[in-house]
Amino acid sequence: MKIKYEIHGQGRAVILLHAFPLDGKMWADNLEVLTRNGFQVIVPELEFNLGDKDALSETAASIGQIVDSLNIEKAIFGGLSMGGYVCFNLYRLRPELFAGLILCDTNSSADSGEKRNSRFELIEKLRQQGNQALVESMLPNLLAENTKLNNPAIFEKVKDWIISSDADKNIAALAAMADRKDHDYILKEINVPTKIIFGKEDKITDLKIAEKLQRGISKSELSIIPDAGHYSNIEQPELFNELVIEFVSKIHY
Ligand code: MLT
Secondary structure, three states, rough: OOOEEEEOOOOEEEEOOOOOOHHHHHHHHHHHHHHHHHHHEEEEEEOOOOOOOOOOHHHHHHHHHHHHHOOOOOOEEEEEEEHHHHHHHHHHOHHEEEEEEEEEEOOOOOOOOOHHHHHHHHHHHHHHOHHHHHHHHHHHOOOOOOHHHHHHHHHHHHHHHHHHHHHHHHHHHHHHHOOOOHHHHHHHHHHOOOOEEEEEOOOOHHHHEEEEEEEHHHHHHHHOOOOOOHHHHHOOOHHHHHHHHHHHHHHOO
């Protein structure tokens, strides 16, 4: 599949993979700091083929093709939630591309049966009601209480992004996530420096998952961002950027 992407700045490559049901815009507050610090940031727009047996893996392979087409030998890959699921698949397929890994509010496990069923129910609702179904089922759990109370502009921005996202692409992404393979086994194979960043109040991927990732990946370090939920990079961009710059600056590639 052909995946669209944007390139910002020049320097060592950092590839940022977005969450569901958002798009590359979610990295707006992070891009600029990375480019200012001498990195080239590549932001793909993740898409999935509805009906592919392992659509998430197919999309990960397409990200590898983008990297090849840009003649990039190694990059640091960062993914938030769904973007992290793609990172695990890409690591399985193309470990040699990785100079480092940034895993934010994500999980290496496949869906439980219950979670899988809830995704197919959500697909039905999306078909009937459009993206309003996502606003109702997801938005209440995405952001920290502090963000909702003290930063209503972030709440409104995320809501607008969800409403204006492409409902058909969302259906394909939900199906891809429901059918994704378990990658818990790969944690012990990841041998590149890995930064794990989670919002302290993440209700979707909680801190037990963050600790599992840290225990599993030998060269990993975990940072928890206070007053952030599932979208730690959007809710606390300054703290998030500090952690990312500190991490990427120590990797020589
Ligand atoms: C995301 O933020 O990408 C989603 O919460 C992932 C998911 O639904 O598993």
